[in-house]
Amino acid sequence: MSRLWPPMLLSLKVAIVATVIVALVGIPLSYFMGRRKFRGKSVFDALITLPLVLPPTVVGYVLLVLFGSHGIFGWPLKSALDYSILFHWHGAVIASAVVSLPLLYLPARAAFASVDQEMEDLSRLMGATSLQTFWHVSLPLARRGIASGLLLAFARGLGEFGATTMVLGSYQQQETLPIAIYNDWLGGEMTRAAPAVIALSVISFAVVLVYNRTLRAK
Numbered sequence: 001m002s003r004l005w006p007p008m009l010l011s012l013k014v015a016i017v018a019t020v021i022v023a024l025v026g027i028p029l030s031y032f033m034g035r036r037k038f039r040g041k042s043v044f045d046a047l048i049t050l051p052l053v054l055p056p057t058v059v060g061y062v063l064l065v066l067f068g069s070h071g072i073f074g075w076p077l078k079s080a081l082d083y084s085i086l087f088h089w090h091g092a093v094i095a096s097a098v099v100s101l102p103l104l105y106l107p108a109r110a111a112f113a114s115v116d117q118e119m120e121d122l123s124r125l126m127g128a129t130s131l132q133t134f135w136h137v138s139l140p141l142a143r144r145g146i147a148s149g150l151l152l153a154f155a156r157g158l159g160e161f162g163a164t165t166m167v168l169g170s171y172q173q174q175e176t177l178p179i180a181i182y183n184d185w186l187g188g189e190m191t192r193a194a195p196a197v198i199a200l201s202v203i204s205f206a207v208v209l210v211y212n213r214t215l216r217a218k
Contacts, residue, residue: 004195007180011200014089014164014176015157018096022153025097026104027146031138033105034112052102056162059098063167067091089174091167096157103156104149111145112138144214151211155204 033045051059067074067085077083085091115138123133139146161178170179177200184193 003180003192004199007175007177007196008199010089010092010174011158011176011178014092014096014160015154017093018100018157019150019154021093021097022100022104022157023150026101026149026153027108027139030105030108030146030149031112031134031142034109035115035138048105049102051099052106056099056160056164057166060095060163060166063091063095063098063163067094067167086167087169087171087174089168092160092164092176095163095167096160099160099163100153100156103152104146107145107149107152108142111142114145115141148211148214151207151214155207155211158203158207159200 029048033041033048064086065071067077069075069078069084074084074086077085085094119137119141120133123137124130128136159178160176161182164176165179165182168174168176168179170183175183177196180196181193181200184190184196
């Protein structure tokens, strides 16, 4: 049982940090895409949601190309700071954030798009700035969609395997729960993988339960 705690804590850390990043990026992006029209919007929208349909190994490959020692992001980091996200839990966070972003983006964009434009216009007529209107009007009215998207993003980050394995590796010293299950299966130790399977199933079930309650609260 003691072997379960390091993968569980790492999985939770990765999922929580990835969800925070997804929220910081995804909520403003969803607002912009839900309330603005511009040329090429459909193409940009497709690029944002692309990780949802791409195989995780493709996402992992792209991250390796971008953040590898010769990548456009990886090379400057390695040269200036002698730092790389590869084989580091930071890389697992980025992989989880990339594949989780569409799961927040889609419901949040729909929620922002459904906000009554007159409510925002009334706020501006009363002297509120665009930021104040977003914070006090648009965001509260879209909170249900945002909350459901954050729950889905967290669950996706918690269960991410393909892209994470390519970026983080599968060393026993830095296993997430999905990687620990895979390594036990690979080693022919199915019984040893059972606690990780149960833990991941229980946490995922709890997240889905909260998600369903959030939808019913609408």
